[in-house]
Amino acid sequence: MTTAVLAPVAGTAVGLAAVPDPVFSAGLVGPGAAIDPARRPGRVVAPIAGRIRKLHPHAFVVVGDDGRGVLVHLGIDTVQLRGEGFELLVAEGDRVGAGQPVLSWNPAGVEASGRSPVCSVVALDAFAEAVTGIAAGAVAAGDELFRWA
Template identity: 75%
Template sequence: MTTVLAPVAGAAVRLAAVPDPVFAEGMVGPGAAIDPARSPGSAVSPIDGKIVKLHPHAYVVVGDDGRGVLVHLGINTVQLRGQGFELLVAEGDRVTAGQPVVAWDPGVIEATGRSPVCLVVALDAIAASVTELVQGPVQPGDELFRWG
């Protein structure tokens, strides 16, 4: 069982509630979303593992068990080309759950007309394997869901 932590502060909601059909319909994988607090902060690693993909707006951490978790900061934020984000680690680094990975400002993202919602997805997972999804207020490092 993998416990996946909230990478950012805000209100945890179901993926189906996000304004992007690819994520909302679970095409990337099951998981949760967080409507973030609109203040600058850090997005943390949701699990212990290795950063295998790192972009200013998104990162993937793979645990020792081979399970990968995608954290995607905002909708269509790849178009910002790093504006509003600062990388705090490098691709290939080992991180611990709760360790800051990206500094970001959801307010800057929202000011560009994009949704700052944070998506947390269990990659290559079946929907039934993601359980105990939290809804409501979360802080970085709080349990968000379990992947069994």
């Protein structure tokens, strides 16, 4: 079974190695991809259909019915913003469809605070070789970002 993981934000798809945080860039959280987001306010969408298991203003985890979890982490050190510039649109425990808005944010505001707005999208508890077809270049929110076999 293969899961299509969607881009949660619009921007430029890049490898996790480009994320300016060693926890993500070294793949310690898991394999996946990253997006250098467009610098305009926008909505962040669910990368897969499932239930919101963890929800913070700067990050969330969606777990599909097959038990696969995908982490979306918006920016680096954004937990320090204490939710400023983020607006939750769903609640922890809610079911979401792939591509459904989960929260809104302003990547330019994150950057103005001196932080990187790069978004990491990680297949939790996956083997590196299970993630294939990683997009490169421009992506829109809801486009396929990678496949999880």
